[in-house]
Amino acid sequence: MPESWPRPSHPIEPATRAVALLPPQMQRLEAAARAIRDGALGPASQMLESLLAEAPEHPELLRLFAILHLRARRPDLARAALTRALAQWPDDPLALTDLGNVEQAAGDVDRALALWRQACAVAPDYPMGWFNLGRNLQVLGFTGPAVEALERACALDPTLLPAHVLLGDARVHLGRFEEADRAYRAALALHPACGDAWRGLANMKTRPLSDADRTQLAALLRRADLAEADRIAIGFALGKVNEDQGRHAEAFAALSEANARQRRLAPWNAGGFHAFVDAVAAAGARLPPPIDASLGEEAIFIVGLPRSGSTLFEQILAAHPQVEGASELPDLGEVLVEESGRRRQPFPQWVPAASAQDWQRLGRRYLERTARWRERRPRFTDKLPENWLYSGILAAMLPGARIVDVRRDPVEAGWSCFKQQFYRLPHFACTLTDIAAYIRDYQAAMDRWQALAPTRIRTQRYEALLADPQAEIRALLAFCGLPFDAACLDFHHAARAVRTASAAQVRQPLDRDTARATRYGKLLDPLRLGLGLPLATESTP
Template structure:
């Protein structure tokens, strides 16, 4: 195969995309398409390169062209559906994934992702059917069990518990499937009141997850120290209103952040965008341009640099403001960039979602997270992470209280209307009674709380007390009296 053969060019383009050389990747793939204009795979890979470069409209045009050129092939439809889902166009994603599933009924990834998209759209019965169809094809499909378990308002049955226990006794299961089934078994045991068994299986699942990539609490603590020191020296913004269109929601996972976003997204002026990667990607672009990691260039960036980066973020997220003037960005881990946001998007508001630390920490331990390493695989690491998060937010809020609001989950349960009014006022939004009926909103919700935020407030969500002294390592780390 010669270097200019279209297939060689396609593979070369893929390598450039993986190396983050996006312009070169696009040029190479266009050379392949100049020779083979009907090359559906090259269009699909061109879309991937365009997406990596932040050219989303062009990327979706390329992915759709791949489907048009190969309408009877499942993979272009799957690729289109996967990317539509990642970018929040859930209804269109469902259509594309249904097409992929129809063309390849036994292709598990399309079936699973279709179930996920249906969950995000609030079509829980349809999602349940897709996950169970996947289990018919592969009874030890961890992703199917994960999907069923993540519909948290729908308890799994005793039959499901027996199926999981039987499957976990097999010796031929891949580690990812075993881990996902362990978390699902933990949920069904808790739902049925078997708390010691729930703790044991969750402990085992977390140990297996941690073995894949170990979280280093000490290194993270040092990193937070460095971020705090660097963020204390950032320049005064040139335009203090830049970013007023954005409401960031940060905090611990499983602390009510999706609920607070759902309340805000019910407002006629706010689009709920869910967990966006754009802030991190803008900073990564700048790191690549400077050929330095963030902590090495953060202190050298001028006010004009930060304004440029803020505008880049607004450019990347403009699609979320096509019909409404404001949007939410609910990525919990963005708390670590709270200081950076003061220089980059000083007009943005930051809602810090807080829940009782013991309940939030235990809820994190029960949830499988896919971005590894993750702090939630041991109770002691969870406690250390909570301390780092709370001290960082305390410093940043003290420096600019008008930008950051601590929104407490328990306060919302106690006085819903009062807290919702205060939250809207903080965000500069007029009160609208529709926000009180947030659960009736029909938007796509792309987090593990998709089912929970489609029901009225539930006041019986506390679970930690059922586990007694088993949670003492978390209590000790949080400075809470232990039960022993």
């Protein structure tokens, strides 16, 4: 075998990357790639080890081995394999892209971005390189550059369906709704049953879908050949257009069918979640006093039930010159996952054994991971709704942080959750009874923690904001330790990317007519019953 492997003539073409391998070896390479794709990491590892014994240091084999290691959460081994591959093919765009993925997984975002950009520089005509760069820029919150990269990908390959969808998403987040509509429609021109494109159109809440859209959606759902993911997304979109047109019974039927299909993919375990919430509360009942009570004062957590107005309150705070709106960050949960791996115990089992020094270390780790959100402004928001689960332990981990618990009328919030397609499964929002159980757990936990720490946790009522915006905004800013700034009253003018399903709504002045639940009458009684509220007196109009 050669001591070094010749570079492929066209590195972005898969057929050329198996350079100098024999046909049987190429077949095994393809089998290993399929196994990685399908999650069969054990068989894939055996095949790659066997191939590397026959073709030592082949860069494409090393690259696939790196992908396998990354899937198995072994970033150090993945980095080592890619380093060996790049030693032979220094400007390999695919290996550079994969190394960027490794560095991102390891928490080095700057290094990851540099590698993704380098991959585009060495292969400027490779649409998937630009798509990958744009996708990752979007995930990391760099929405403007993401749009540019995705536009480049679409220009290089107009048939690249995912690029059109993500371009639509990124334009929505920037408030460029007409352009977003065109991107989603371009995706539908390629694939009329593209659920992600219909999801994007439906998520522009302030823009109703048309009668023609409603007719097309209904026709698509009559097809027998739809992929299940597309059928679900189209069902949610049909529910949205029906509600917009006042067809409430039809909207409820479409949304119920879509949610039922979503739930069958991964059922929510309400009893198990209740037990987990109790375990978190019990584990955090006796936390050590913090070493530094000011640690985390840069952070403002906005928590609560999804669709309760958390994006609106983030938009208000992000209009303040001292606050960066970072949207829904995964970092808090990921820091706890890291610690669970280090201790080889799942959260919250290890919480009682954690010392004040441990909590300080974890708090600093969170601040380290989120440092890029404080490059322009000293404070930042983290509005991942389910961070309410960690509100208790934040007293030890980030005692200086402020927590804004956004509350909306539970029936309105619960119904809004039922209408929204959530992609992370299992999810509580697929049945009205599960939604009610989740709300009970959330409210009980937050009520307990807020009573213990009223200076650290504020219960912020959505309806109170609608009734008296200026008073509520002043009180919110004071709670966060921020001076009043009139820009917060004109939050809808704030120039920032909004990366949630409320991106269109928060770019408009306050709408005091957001209630929808009463229009569904008794159809929502399972939700009311679960919440212990009076049942409806009228049927659906």
